Amino acid sequence: METRDIVYIALFAAIVAALALFPPIWLPVIGVPITAQSMGAMLAGGVLGAKRGSLALALFVLLVALGLPLLSGGRGGFGVFFGPTAGYIFGWIVAAFVIGYLTERFWDRLNIFTAALICIVGGVVVLYAIGVPWSAVVAKVSVMQALTGSAPFIPGDILKAVISALVIVTVKRSYPLLGSRSAA
Amino acid sequence: MITDLYVRGDTVVHRTHPGVKLLLLLVLSTIVFVIDTWPVLALATAFVFVGYWLAHLKPGHAWRALRPVLIIFAILFLAQLYLADVWLATYVVLRFAVLILAATLLTLTTKVSELVDGLMAGLAYAPAWVPREKIALAIAMTIRFIPRLRDQFHDIRDAQRARGLDRSIVALLVPLVVRTLKDADDIARAIEARSID
Numbered sequence: 001m002e003t004r005d006i007v008y009i010a011l012f013a014a015i016v017a018a019l020a021l022f023p024p025i026w027l028p029v030i031g032v033p034i035t036a037q038s039m040g041a042m043l044a045g046g047v048l049g050a051k052r053g054s055l056a057l058a059l060f061v062l063l064v065a066l067g068l069p070l071l072s073g074g075r076g077g078f079g080v081f082f083g084p085t086a087g088y089i090f091g092w093i094v095a096a097f098v099i100g101y102l103t104e105r106f107w108d109r110l111n112i113f114t115a116a117l118i119c120i121v122g123g124v125v126v127l128y129a130i131g132v133p134w135s136a137v138v139a140k141v142s143v144m145q146a147l148t149g150s151a152p153f154i155p156g157d158i159l160k161a162v163i164s165a166l167v168i169v170t171v172k173r174s175y176p177l178l179g180s181r182s183a184a
Numbered sequence: 185m186i187t188d189l190y191v192r193g194d195t196v197v198h199r200t201h202p203g204v205k206l207l208l209l210l211v212l213s214t215i216v217f218v219i220d221t222w223p224v225l226a227l228a229t230a231f232v233f234v235g236y237w238l239a240h241l242k243p244g245h246a247w248r249a250l251r252p253v254l255i256i257f258a259i260l261f262l263a264q265l266y267l268a269d270v271w272l273a274t275y276v277v278l279r280f281a282v283l284i285l286a287a288t289l290l291t292l293t294t295k296v297s298e299l300v301d302g303l304m305a306g307l308a309y310a311p312a313w314v315p316r317e318k319i320a321l322a323i324a325m326t327i328r329f330i331p332r333l334r335d336q337f338h339d340i341r342d343a344q345r346a347r348g349l350d351r352s353i354v355a356l357l358v359p360l361v362v363r364t365l366k367d368a369d370d371i372a373r374a375i376e377a378r379s380i381d
Binding site for chain 1: 188189190209213249252253256259260263264267268272276280283284285286287288290291292294295296299300303315318321322323325326327329330332333334336337338353354356357358360361362364365366367368369371372375376
């Protein structure tokens, strides 16, 4: 870990906090809000890679735990980790790692389709695989029931994966951080 | 600056060492989950109420902590009502409320700086492979840069609004990320020039 990596990690944790400023978008038909902040894990993994990306999210989660109101809607503090959806917040760290790992593996073939697929695998499949059983246990419901409860958010999360993929591919073109030539 | 959630005060709860409060919170949440019965939950509820009373906090503080999760609580209550009975529904929602309030009590009565100091003091006992200075640098840098990132976000949004692009999330995110990565290179060089690493 060089100084430069520490700075990338710290500044990306700050970007995740800044994402809370995006106004939530309401999906028509389904009627659930989608917030930009959960794109933080996808962007951190896709831009910084597995190690730095997951550390950026871990740092963000740590600062929330220490009491800074950085989650969208100004939420923060220890209370966040005792709610029914806490699994998703811890899941962001794992999601960033998986997205980062896959982005590094497919770096030379990265385009909007592969990047979107990677973001869906890490940011939807892996994230829900952590968040859904977590809610099931703490809310005393079955995994299937918890999944039914989270289902309305899946279309929004897929949309966010596509938007993140667009950003990741564009940033790769102008400022590539991964790959062999610019390996950190 | 970023405002934290701390509520100024000089009560016994405020003065208690952050490590002690954290330990109490972990013990409370573990007990409530392991001994999963009504008497234990009632006791925990009373304990949290006494904590808020001792800390001179107003009902509004508790309300603010619970307001964001009220919709989830309502859905959960109705789901449990349908799946089980009114007792289990009440139990599950009350358990969440008590744990969230207990954790919020720690946040409301402890300054972020106290917790950061406590974390750093704790890291002194960490094994040698833990990069303590780097963790400290990263925490300090993130706290410093969050307000600046927020300013940049507003700058970029204004610029893209002039181009009619402020409704496009991609047009907002790409400059934010690229500009931040460029800043990061400059900052890393500045830190290295001062031989901190």
